[in-house]
Amino acid sequence: MMNSRERVLAALNHEEPDRVPLDLGGWVTSMHRIAYENLVNYLRQKTDEPEHFPEDYELKDWIQQLPDIDESVLERLGIDTRYVRPGAPRGESWELERWEDADYNYVKDAWGVTRKKPKDGGLYYDIVFSKCPLKDANVSNLEDYSWPDPEDPGFLEGVREKARKIKQAGYAVVADFNFESWYENCWYMRGYERFYKDMYKNPEFVDALLEKVSDLHVKFLDMILEEVGDELDVVMQGDDLANQDGPAMSLEMYRKFVKPRQKKVFDLIKRKTDAKLFYHCCGSVKALLPDLIDIGIDIINPVQVSAKDMDTEQLKKEFDKDLSFWGAIDTQKTLPMGSEEEVKDEVKKRIDHLHANGGYVLTSVHNIQADVPPENIVAMFDTAKNY
Numbered sequence: 001m002m003n004s005r006e007r008v009l010a011a012l013n014h015e016e017p018d019r020v021p022l023d024l025g026g027w028v029t030s031m032h033r034i035a036y037e038n039l040v041n042y043l044r045q046k047t048d049e050p051e052h053f054p055e056d057y058e059l060k061d062w063i064q065q066l067p068d069i070d071e072s073v074l075e076r077l078g079i080d081t082r083y084v085r086p087g088a089p090r091g092e093s094w095e096l097e098r099w100e101d102a103d104y105n106y107v108k109d110a111w112g113v114t115r116k117k118p119k120d121g122g123l124y125y126d127i128v129f130s131k132c133p134l135k136d137a138n139v140s141n142l143e144d145y146s147w148p149d150p151e152d153p154g155f156l157e158g159v160r161e162k163a164r165k166i167k168q169a170g171y172a173v174v175a176d177f178n179f180e181s182w183y184e185n186c187w188y189m190r191g192y193e194r195f196y197k198d199m200y201k202n203p204e205f206v207d208a209l210l211e212k213v214s215d216l217h218v219k220f221l222d223m224i225l226e227e228v229g230d231e232l233d234v235v236m237q238g239d240d241l242a243n244q245d246g247p248a249m250s251l252e253m254y255r256k257f258v259k260p261r262q263k264k265v266f267d268l269i270k271r272k273t274d275a276k277l278f279y280h281c282c283g284s285v286k287a288l289l290p291d292l293i294d295i296g297i298d299i300i301n302p303v304q305v306s307a308k309d310m311d312t313e314q315l316k317k318e319f320d321k322d323l324s325f326w327g328a329i330d331t332q333k334t335l336p337m338g339s340e341e342e343v344k345d346e347v348k349k350r351i352d353h354l355h356a357n358g359g360y361v362l363t364s365v366h367n368i369q370a371d372v373p374p375e376n377i378v379a380m381f382d383t384a385k386n387y
Contacts, residue, residue: 004080008172009233011358012276012299012324020355020384021080023326023363027176028238028280028302030066031368032123033059035377036073042374043076060085062107063115063125064367077381081361082171084232086224087157093148110148111180113188123370127188134189139208147212150179150220156227163231174234175275177224182217182265183239183258186210199253206257214261218268229273234299237265238280245308246284251291259291266296278326282366284308286315293322302327302365305350312353325354326361329380335364336371340379347383 002010002018010017023029031039036057044050053076057067074082097108104116107125112133115125134141166173186209187195198206225235241248241258249258269277279297281288284307289300303325304310312328328350329335334342347362354360362384368377 003170005167005170005172005233008080008361011361012234014320014324014358016356016358020351020387021172021361022078022381022384023081023174023361024074024077024079024381025069025081025083026174026236027061027066027178028236028366029327029363030061030064030069031364031372031377032370033057033065033067034123034370035368035372035374036067036069039374039377040070040073042378043073065124066367077378078385079381080172081174081234082166082169083174083176084159084163084166084228085176086155087159088154089149089152090154091149091152093146094152094154109180111185111189112146113185129191132189132191132194134209135191135194137190137205139205142208142212147216150216151223155220155224159224160228160231163228167231167233172233173231173275174236174278175228175232176236177221178236178238178280179217179220181239182213183210183241183261186213196249199249199257203257210257210261214265217265221265221268222272225269225272229275232273232275234278235269235273235275236278236280237269238278238301240280240282241288242281242283242285242307244283244306247287248283251287254288255291259295262292263295270296276324282307284310286310289319289323293319297323299324299326299361301325302363303354304365305330306332306365312350316354316356316359320357320359324359324361327363327365328354328360329362329364331365331367331369331372335376335380336369336373338376340375343376343379344383347380348387351384351387 007017008021011021040053040055043053053072054070060066060068094110099106104118106116108114114128114131116128117125163173276298277296278299278301280301282304286309300323305312305328330346334346
């Protein structure tokens with residue numbers, strides 16, 4: 001029997017592993033804190049040793065409200081991956097600003113982006129677009145902007161030691177090094193509608209902003225991959241460039257503005273590590289896949305099966321020789337609203353479509369949301385282990 005690392009590497013090298021590898025716990029492959037609390041309580045009820053599954057946790061992502069999943073839960077579910085994340089930055093440029101009013105908690109991040117979460121029933125921190133820091137900026141303003149330091153030495157703290165421990169324990173080492181999604185940060189700071197209008201009306205500004213933020217990302221990656229690149233199996237990157245029905249922009253605009261900067265980022269990763277390049281893009285991404293393959297991605301995530309043109313059987317036929325698929329278990333309908341049997345059928349279907357000759361790591365499409373029953377989470381992973 002393969003160990004977890006061997007299983008993941010076999011799949012990513014398009015070799016047949018002993019079973020489909022399983023993933024949980026990344027920036028886009030984890031679960032909301034409420035789903036996690038429900039899962040832990042469920043597991044505690046199913047064992048004679050409830051203390052084996054501790055209830056306490058820390059949030060690793062305050063925006064999406066993602067917990068740091070305990071090792072006991074990962075072991076119970078048979079997860080084959082473990083994640084390495086940057087250490088905590090030390091400099092003032094990365095400090096968060098927090099305040100509240102009667103209805104909301106607010107946080108302004110290091111990029112100047114303000115988010116809010118309702119005090120009564122809110123699930124996430126959402127962007128306050130009226131406060132976007134660059135919504136009225138021009139090109140000259142970018143030079144004077146207070147950018148966070150991408151080479152803060154705190155990012156390096158503990159990463160090499162953590163990667164080595166994961167590898168020695170026999171798990172695949174996945175680097176969660178997306179630096180807060182550099183492309184998306186551009187429209188976070190500008191505003192979504194304004195940024196996409198700028199592609200047509202103010203292309204000089206879009207070019208300047210993308211160049212600046214991608215350069216910061218390259219500096220971060222250059223530093224951290226120099227430290228730990230030789231210990232990694234997978235490096236995560238991601239930008240949401242697609243909607244439910246297709247790309248969020250024309251292919252012409254993608255190739256003009258985004259692809260050259262992605263190539264710069266991906267080329268650096270390929271120089272600094274032999275790890276596989278994991279690329280996250282929600283939505284109907286099929287039309288973009290030839291371009292993404294052209295600039296070096298090895299893995300596509302989350303394989304949003306509910307989106308247009310994302311039929312897993314067809315994707316496997318068209319892109320199997322160039323890509324591995326990571327995700328594909330539906331989170332829009334099946335996991336939150338399906339029965340346990342429907343979840344099991346979904347898992348079997350995706351394995352049948354994607355697992356032949358390797359090239360598939362199974363997990364949910366993006367993070368498991370707050371309304372997913374714990375029984376369905378367990379059914380997903382247990383079925384995958386045993387099918």
